Amino acid sequence: MPCINLSDKEKTQLYEVASLAIEQGLASGERRIVDLSGFSNTLRQPAATFVTVLKKGGLRGCIGVLEAIRPLVQDVSHNAYSAAFEDPRFAPLKPDEWRLCALHISVLSQPRLIPVTSEQDLACKLRVGEDGLILSWRGHRATFLPSVWGQLPDPGDFIGQLKCKAGLGKEFWAKDIKAEIYQTTYI
Structure with missing residues (x-):
């Protein structure tokens, strides 16, 4: 299944939603509730996203989901807050850090199972720079976004x-x- 086709306006709106989620978290410590009524049908459809917080170009937080469980705009808000304040690898973001940060939003297509016979077979089937990969085995699971x-x-x-x-x-x-x-789709 292909990625969601987003207009420039929709991409801008998603970036603003992510920023507002973090700004409200800094101000009140609470998640922002996103009212869907002001958004396009595209932004209201379920989608899986990751939000990455970068501080001076280095990773400061990254949280997301692999399955579409919420409307796109709400997923971005939820994951932006989580990336800033709940990534277990980092302390919660502080107000003085926020001005040094940038956001990257990744909207994921539906993952597609690919049959592989070996690690070499998998390596040959991956499109460098284009494919994100999820590996699962008996309770172990991890992903790398295409940006990796x-x-x-x-x-x-x-x-x-x-x-x-x-x-x-x-x-x-x-x-x-x-x-x-x-x-x-990167924003």
């Missing part, structure tokens, strides 16, 4: 580091490992 190709451009490294993120060894492979790919 910028740091890990070699498919073998990309897969190996993702296996580590999932709590599996870099050299681990099992015939019943599940691989899913997806694409993103």
Whole structure:
């Protein structure tokens, strides 16, 4: 399933919603409730998103979901707040940090299962720079967004580091490992 086609206006609205979610969190410590009535049908349809907070270009928080569970605009608001204040890798964002931050929003297509016979087979099927990857095996699960190709451009490294993120060894492979790919629209 392809990514949602967003107009420039809709992309701007999503960025504003993400920013407002963080600003309200800084001001009140509470999540912002997004009223859907002021948004297009596109922004009201269910979609899975990730929101990344970057401070001076470095990762400061990233939270998202892989399945569409909320309307797009509400998912962006929810994940922006979570990325700023609930990413377990970082302390909650402070007001003086916010002015040094930028946001990246990724709207995910529906993940698609791809049959693979080996890690090398998977590496050959991945489109560098385009595909996000979800690896699952017996309760272990992790994903890399397509943007991670910028740091890990070699498919073998990309897969190996993702296996580590999932709590599996870099050299681990099992015939019943599940691989899913997806694409993103970046904002």
